Amino acid sequence: MVSLDEVAQAAGVSPATASRALSGRGHVSPATRQRVSDAAEQLGYVVSSAASTLASGRSRSIGVMIPDLHRWFFNTVLTGISDTLTRSGYDLTLYNVTGDVQLRREIFRAFLRRRRVDGVIVIALELDAWETQQLKDLGLPVIVLGGSLPDLPSMAIDDRAVTQLATEHLVALGHRHIGYIGGEAAFDVDYHVPSRRREGFLWGLRQHGITPDESLVQEADFTIAGGYAAAKQLYGSPANQMTALVAASDEMAIGALLAARDLGIAVPQQMSVVGIDGHELGGLFQLTTVDQQPASQGRTAAEHMLRRVESDEEFTIDLPYTLLVRGSTAAPTHSVPSSD
Structure with missing residues (x-):
């Protein structure tokens, strides 16, 4: 050797x-x-990682706690974190924290202490008091991404503001009958993202004197298939005069675009559609979206974590988001035909 x-x-x-x-x-x-x-x-x-750890007192590894390994958003955030850590010579130790209470307890009680890390990034997980205290007791830097925990540095987008921005974009184009596809109650556990995004949609309407129509609201599971099914329900109602639609995720918005295509509804001439996320497929579908820049979120979290490994600064950061106007939105021109 x-x-x-x-x-x-x-x-x-x-x-x-x-x-x-x-x-x-x-x-x-x-x-x-x-x-x-x-x-x-x-x-x-x-x-030698062992020798380096002994010499520096650091493992040069950052732990990342994530609630779901299969969703595009979390994978994109994780890519941003991983790229930044790798360029700085750090490894990434991944903890998939599901809703399984026993498994969660084991992760906090044993796994985090078993493999030494220099810091922990918690992604979109709302932890209970015991779990939060376990993190604090590690005596390591902790950053919360996509939410906030008591006395811990955090960074997140404003989930009300992103849907308000999407809604006000449609209102500015002249739409008054605007539908909404939000997240199901099952997704309202951590930081209540579905509830906050729905509040932003409703606030965006009321700010401009538009009374929300509950018949134009559907719930789905943040997937393309879920958005497709929910949009077909909205499009299929002969009573509504909906000319535009806000979806709480880009995947659901893409489902809404596919449903419109299958029902012969022209986008954006008869139906404008806006999503939330900045999904990599958005450009392919010409989807107007509020881009929350997930890869950039990951990079920002990793950069701040590396700084905290060297210092002890405290912070709370509101992450940026941007309205990307593409071909799925335009001023209303025609009513939507019934699917009957």
Whole structure:
């Protein structure tokens, strides 16, 4: 096995300088860092994580707690975190925290302590008092992304504001009969995102003197298939005069676009559709959306975590979001035909 001394000799530097160059800690000129890196690569040297931990007191690993591994949004946030940590020489330790009470207890009681990490990023999980205290007792930096926990640094978008922005975009175009596809009650557990987004939709209407019509509201499961089924229910009512639709996620909005296509409803001439998220498929469907920049959220959380590993700053950050106007919205021109 190649030693650090051999790398230092090949690069023409001291072992201490070689260590600083490879660890990324301490001052080393860019030219020297590159020379040491080239020597290490040529010799096939790999930094010992155990030795690095002993020398620095850090594991160079960040724990990430996530509620669902299968949803596009969480995967995109995770990609942003992983890319940032990797570029800084850190590993990622993933904890899938489901609704299973026994499994959750085991994660907080044993798993977090069993594998040493330098900090923990909690994504969109609303923890109870015991779980929150377990995190605090670790004595490590913790960042909450997508919500807030008592006395812990947090960053999140304003879930009311994003749907209000989407709704007011349609109102500004001249729409007055606007439908809504929101999240089902099962998704209202952590930070009540469905409730907050529905409140933003209703507030966006009332701010402009429009009385919400409950018959134009459907619930779904944040998937394309769920959005498709909910939109067909809304489109199929011969009584409503709906000319526009806000969906609480881009996937549900894409489902609404597919339902409109199957029913012969022209978008945006007869039906305008707005989503929330900034989904990677949005451009393909020309979907107008409020982009909450999930990959950027992940990068921001990771960058702040790396800073907190070095310091102890406290913060609360409101994450940015942007209205992206594409081809799925326009001023109302025709009423929607019945599907009968």
